Structure formats: C-alpha cells, structure tokens
Amino acid sequence: MLTNGQTFPALKVAAVGGGVIELPKDLAGGFGVVVIYRGDWCPFCNEQLASLQASTNQLEELGVKMVAFSVDNEAATAALAAKHGITFKLGHSADVKAVASSTGAFVGDHNGHAILQPATFLLGPDGKIMMECYASGPIGRVTGSDLVRVVTFIKSMMAKG
Numbered sequence: 001m002l003t004n005g006q007t008f009p010a011l012k013v014a015a016v017g018g019g020v021i022e023l024p025k026d027l028a029g030g031f032g033v034v035v036i037y038r039g040d041w042c043p044f045c046n047e048q049l050a051s052l053q054a055s056t057n058q059l060e061e062l063g064v065k066m067v068a069f070s071v072d073n074e075a076a077t078a079a080l081a082a083k084h085g086i087t088f089k090l091g092h093s094a095d096v097k098a099v100a101s102s103t104g105a106f107v108g109d110h111n112g113h114a115i116l117q118p119a120t121f122l123l124g125p126d127g128k129i130m131m132e133c134y135a136s137g138p139i140g141r142v143t144g145s146d147l148v149r150v151v152t153f154i155k156s157m158m159a160k161g
Contacts, residue, residue: 055144
C-alpha cells in the first residue's frame with residue numbers, strides 16, 4: 001500500500017474518448033485526486049462519482065484536478081460519464097495486476113472477472129501522496145465534499161506556515 005509522503009507511482013490508463021491518462025503527470029501543478037472505482041454496475045461507485053462531479057466546481061476553484069478509472073471497458077465508462085454528466089477525466093480498461101501492484105489497491109471479483117476495489121489518493125502539488133483511502137469492498141469512500149473540506153483545511157494550514 002502507498003502511504004503519505006510517497007510519490008504516486010507512474011501509471012498509464014486508457015482515457016475515454018482516446019488518449020492516455022498518465023499519472024501523476026496529468027495532475028501536476030496543483031493538488032490532484034486519483035479515484036479507483038469498482039465499475040459502472042456498482043451503486044456505491046455511482047454515488048461516489050456523482051458526488052465527485054457535484055463538487056467539481058469547488059475543487060477546480062481550489063486548484064484540484066481529478067481523474068477516476070476502473071477495469072470497465074470504454075463503452076461502459078462513457079455511458080457512466082454520460083449518466084452523471086462527468087466532466088473530469090475518466091479512464092477505462094485498467095490492468096488489474098499493474099494497478100494493484102503499483103498502488104496496493106485490493107483486488108476483488110465481480111461475476112467471475114477481476115476488479116479493483118475502491119481507493120482514493122490526494123496528491124500534493126509535488127506529486128506526493130497527502131492522503132490515501134483504501135477499501136476492501138464497496139463501502140468506505142471519499143466523497144466530493146470530503147475532498148473540498150480536506151483541501152480547504154490543508155491550504156489553510158499551509159497559509160499559516
């Protein structure tokens with residue numbers, strides 16, 4: 001598992017609409033959030049992604065960039081994005097073994113297929129992990145309002161020196 005203070009590992013995931021999400025590179029220059037979710041079929045993932053989207057404007061005002069990905073194929077991920085009006089970058093077809101070995105995310109099973117269990121990482125402007133949250137099952141998620149509160153708090157502490 002990754003811990004606070006570590007640099008987030010280099011990881012590439014195919015992006016919805018083409019291209020590749022390169023982590024932590026694509027989040028450089030400000031705070032970044034990496035969300036690993038189980039899949040479009042998971043009601044808890046749907047709730048989490050909807051909550052993240054609902055907080056996108058506040059997070060952007062705080063200088064936070066966000067990406068999320070799962071093992072779902074591009075069509076399922078694009079449908080999920082449309083369903084929730086997601087505007088942040090979404091990745092698809094993540095390699096379970098590569099992601100699990102580089103991030104420490106738990107691996108699970110859904111209908112006989114390997115999935116990644118939820119994990120969220122808050123990265124500082126230097127790409128180092130400031131907060132990590134792992135779950136071994138469907139519950140235990142970071143919400144959009146959680147991220148707004150945490151980043152606001154961290155920024156206030158940084159301003160105080």
